[in-house]
Amino acid sequence: MKKNILIIPGDGIGQEVTTWGKEVLNTIAQKYNHEFTFDEAIMGHTAIEATGNPLPDETLEKAKASDAILFGAIGHAKYDNDPSAKVRPEQGLLKIRKELGLYANLRPILLFDELLDASSLKPEVLKGTDILFFRELTGDVYFGEKNRNEDNTFASDLMNYHRYEVERIARKAFEAARTRSKKLCSVDKANVLETSRLWREVVQELAKEYSDVETEHMFIDNAAMQLVKNPKKFDVVLTANLFGDILTDEASQIAGSMGMLASASVGDGTGFFEPIHGSAHDIAGQNKANPLASILSAALMLDIAFGLQEEAKEVTNAVAATLKAGWRTGDIANAETAADKILGTKEMGAKVLE
Amino acid sequence: MKKNILIIPGDGIGQEVTTWGKEVLNTIAQKYNHEFTFDEAIMGHTAIEATGNPLPDETLEKAKASDAILFGAIGHAKYDNDPSAKVRPEQGLLKIRKELGLYANLRPILLFDELLDASSLKPEVLKGTDILFFRELTGDVYFGEKNRNEDNTFASDLMNYHRYEVERIARKAFEAARTRSKKLCSVDKANVLETSRLWREVVQELAKEYSDVETEHMFIDNAAMQLVKNPKKFDVVLTANLFGDILTDEASQIAGSMGMLASASVGDGTGFFEPIHGSAHDIAGQNKANPLASILSAALMLDIAFGLQEEAKEVTNAVAATLKAGWRTGDIANAETAADKILGTKEMGAKVLE
């Protein structure tokens, strides 16, 4: 198989972690006789520094022309502390999602048994948890009109959904539910928001069509609570952009660490694969970041973008074997982990390659 | 002290639980020689059934004329499953919050040592947690303009804040931080939302004035994650209406159960005291609901509305003593709780009164 893969390291630890996602793709290509060619492009703070633009045209063109994209992370504290900045790293990520039509963000909560103890949740609460989030990614209050009045006394963002936007992501979630345990939970705030009431109506309509899937509706506040109380009760979770952002970060604690979770954004064209973690500038360049989320993002690429299930499985198994052998990065180590089992980014990446 | 207290039981388990909040207030009045007089009014589904209006004028008038309000719960599954219903129970609650100017919702996460084991979080993660949430309650996407187009293909809600709305709640949170460990965490999504950027600017400005308070800003996705990972790191948490709704429900798992958490809504006039749990129609009328959140809401009323700290403390101590003696309602029992220690609503209420 011949594929062009674009690597966008982005900001902070993005550089370090994508290195290992790429290495893993290379190794798989050799072993299975695929021809993966790689190109690189800039985005986010890195791109603002170089060009003034968080998503340079060149990056967007390369992205559109590639078969899949492996992305690192975005963001910089400089902008977080300066709410009045007009140009911001995150605009790059939001724009590429919109331009590539990446309306469906899949976030599997993959729980490695070896990491049961790394979580703040009790092992008996966690054991057996297997959730697949479908987060809508190109609508909601993220992309609605923003306003600030002249004397800075008022600000607004329009939360909004079109019926077709809800329908296309819901359809993907229902299809996935069919291949899993046929349970779908749609999360909204229909007791308060008009947007959520439209959302719920559309999901209810589709539920009739997918009558083999058991569909449940839950309010976001309740879902945020249930996810901690009893994560096992969830299987496929479908939700809007903002609620999905919040719930999936929360759910990362089920997997022990944000450093473990990969995501796939798909839609109209080229797929986009990235860890759910941020740029973590505080540890960037220190060989401390966990490369597993990037490596697992590469696995999702093999699986979802290229249909290479066997190759994807091999990567996930390599990660599991490395964890089984006791190797940990700092974020997933616990008090009982022996110091000589705690690895840096490079060493962990190399272990998985072995 | 002479006070007029309005009881609004609301829907579902609201009736059962407010009975015990009221009993506790009565007992305190006798013991400390206060004169508490009680009136009752309807709201929510109950009020729709009786009058067609989720907040009848009579209820609003009584509310305005009272010195404090003890509220139960709101909501009904009938409306949850019918997103197109125009009249909804929750409108009653939202309207009374707005009409009484209850812009600050205080939600203390009170962790009784006896319930450390009732949580899905590890006891060592929980121990020592003490959080006070300040949730803004009369602004945000809850009250912004709602739209639905004619052919039902589009819906929107305007998320918005005025500077003065952010300032008045932030000030309350900073004042509270001064009386606690002088740490404040403000939660927003300033990397995406204009509303959040205004929010952050205002909090940054006030932080200069309250320079003795250590102020931190956190994104909502990160906060939802950190709350599970390491709840102890939070003290006073300040946030907007929607984010506060989500975070406080999530945080209820720290206290073991939603059935344990009380809240106080204050602002321009009469204070409003209510459990954070919902109407739980599935267990309503079955003597299964946990009355402790309503009893603790009564304690908050004594403390915040009437300035009766000693009386409030006595109520909290009575709850602690009851838990210490091993008594539990179903929601806070665990696998090791002996069956004869599990009480119904009435029996638990009576135990606390003793």
Ligand SMILES: CC(C)[C@H](C(=O)O)[C@@H](O)C(=O)O
């Ligand atoms: C960086 C930020 C804009 C982004 C989001 O909110 O979508 C991130 O939190 C994510 O979840 O991918």
Ligand SMILES: CC(C)[C@H](C(=O)O)[C@@H](O)C(=O)O
């Ligand atoms: C019932 C609902 C409107 C309400 C809210 O979202 O504010 C509830 O969840 C709460 O937290 O008090």
